[in-house]
Amino acid sequence: MILFEEAEHIVLSSAYPFGHENVELNKSLGRILAVDIRSDIDMPPFDKSAMDGYACRKVDILNELEVIETIKAGMVPREIIGKNQCSKIMTGGMIPDGADCVIIVEEVEELQGNNIRYKKNRIAENICYRGEDIKTREIVLKKGTLIKSQHIAILASVGIAQPEVYKKPLVSILSTGNELVEPGMKPDYSQIRNSNGYQLYNQVLNTGAEPICEGIVSDSEDETYERINDGLAKADVVLLTGGVSMGDYDFVPEILQKLKANIHFKEVAIQPGKPIVFAQAGKKFIFALPGNPVSSFTTFELFVKPFLLKLMGHDYKPLLIKMPLGVEFSRKGVSRKKWIPVIIDENGFVMPLEYHGSAHIYALEKAHGLVNINIGKAKIKKGELVDVRQI
């Protein structure tokens, strides 16, 4: 049995990024940049007006000004601003030569003829200067960035219509157990429905990798061998649930040995999720996760998600939100690092959720995240700061 931190290190250091591909910008959400992105332009590309108003000279703002041109966004001004002159300008419009400020339209009085007057006496430039946000050749997004909507705006603005991203690993998902039936079936008295397969499919989807749902495998050594073997041929990663505790019918570790896979670990000192296998066969990987839905969910979050993201070139750092626990939490055994599902309440406290154990499929329904309690620690005091790992 190894520690969580060791297991995490083994998993992450086994991952290597895949090849690259180019995708359309509108297909790039959640993908991971395979190259640094540099700007091909200054941003803004020219000195531009931050407001709707009149571009003029600071020295003239107390005088009556003649309007000599109207500058809208997208056009190049023709006129140069001289003494007591101004050009009407729209937000985003290019500042004309000669001008060094924009007086805003709400603070200007229109006079007879083509003249205006500034009603205040306050100099604000209201100009966004060329290159003030981003300069040409500057790196705007780093290799390894997981692309969100706001990154897509940056890619678009520097001319990246087909960003180069890491390829998606294929992940084959197998649910093991004679007791399993598919959701559309009514289980007999001794059966339960396959929920982990579907939960894992969607957890994989959330990471940006490509899941393949392979259904149920019965507790037969031959069938399990064949199905894992098939999975390894077809996919980059095989995820199994069930079949990894100490029961007589849990022969996954032996099968992995038969498949000449190198078993990195078989047990981690965590709760839930102690029996978790991570193995490697050449450039392919196998995770065998425990069969209980909460254990399967949690071990995916702790190990498989960071691993898949690393395979896609992203160094996943879960956002840890440090907040006080709202009630005292205690436990009996202290030999494993425990993860408990929590919600963040509106008063700024972290509250543990009702949790009957790793088969309690309902425990995660409202959870915002997981909080861990270290080996040797039996109690978290009310008000003690904890790190919420969001799920």
Place this chain on the structure above:
Amino acid sequence: MILFEEAEHIVLSSAYPFGHENVELNKSLGRILAVDIRSDIDMPPFDKSAMDGYACRKVDILNELEVIETIKAGMVPREIIGKNQCSKIMTGGMIPDGADCVIIVEEVEELQGNNIRYKKNRIAENICYRGEDIKTREIVLKKGTLIKSQHIAILASVGIAQPEVYKKPLVSILSTGNELVEPGMKPDYSQIRNSNGYQLYNQVLNTGAEPICEGIVSDSEDETYERINDGLAKADVVLLTGGVSMGDYDFVPEILQKLKANIHFKEVAIQPGKPIVFAQAGKKFIFALPGNPVSSFTTFELFVKPFLLKLMGHDYKPLLIKMPLGVEFSRKGVSRKKWIPVIIDENGFVMPLEYHGSAHIYALEKAHGLVNINIGKAKIKKGELVDVRQI
């Protein structure tokens, strides 16, 4: 100009949920349940073992026990446990009649013949009782739930293979402005690339609605009229960016009047994003968002995202994370509710990000969320608790 809270109320009370459809379980991530989901079974469906071990009678655990059967998950036990008898049982296996506890395999010694002995003297039941997590007919997920991976496990386990969800609204996205070119083009000196269109496309995608990218509309009243009219014919919601400030070429409000749309509001006392139009034409809706990328992003998060989710039957409550600000923040004007991009640091503080204003496309790159500072408030003290609205 109306307050943020009024605008939010108007937007949300205008939304009505669409029709229903059934989708495959593996296509349901991010969709919204249109009906309450009740369990068709008890969970667990029978008293089952929480551990690998031996099912026996509590009164006998200090005695040598005869193993009379092996019970694996998915099978119905044949034998009844009598005095000084036990059955070997796997995690998830059905507790045989007669037994009232499971002693765990690690704490058991195998003896000569078919007998075992418990090495400890501690009674733990290690049984998950029938219905202890969920009872038949109990509501397990409410109508309006936004489906996450953990909810998919619940749906699967209660037999919902094709959940009934709300239909997705179609959202047509138009970027207005003569100065715009598409990302694949090199902008001339006075042009900029269309970044909002792509950012919005992906923000819409993230809500679960169906975006349609309609590209750039020039600053011509006729073209803008035609394109909005087309958008309203094709989609349920039209999103425009640009064209809504006070400039002479910003004729969107007039066009909306021509289209007989009812303009709910044209200005909200927020920063960024003061010029934001929300209008309704029959059962169709139009948002005209400001043209700066940060304003466009922020107003989408504040108004369009909750609106689209409401159209899909989900009452979106952004998770507000209450944490202390790590530095003092101050501002000059106090007439609008201001939203600033922030990160959550590892020490449990909220830090404002460098932010040059609403055209500063780079400001959101690392942002975890937005913090607001209310009208009339000029300063947030270091250490003061703020609510981070995650983005």
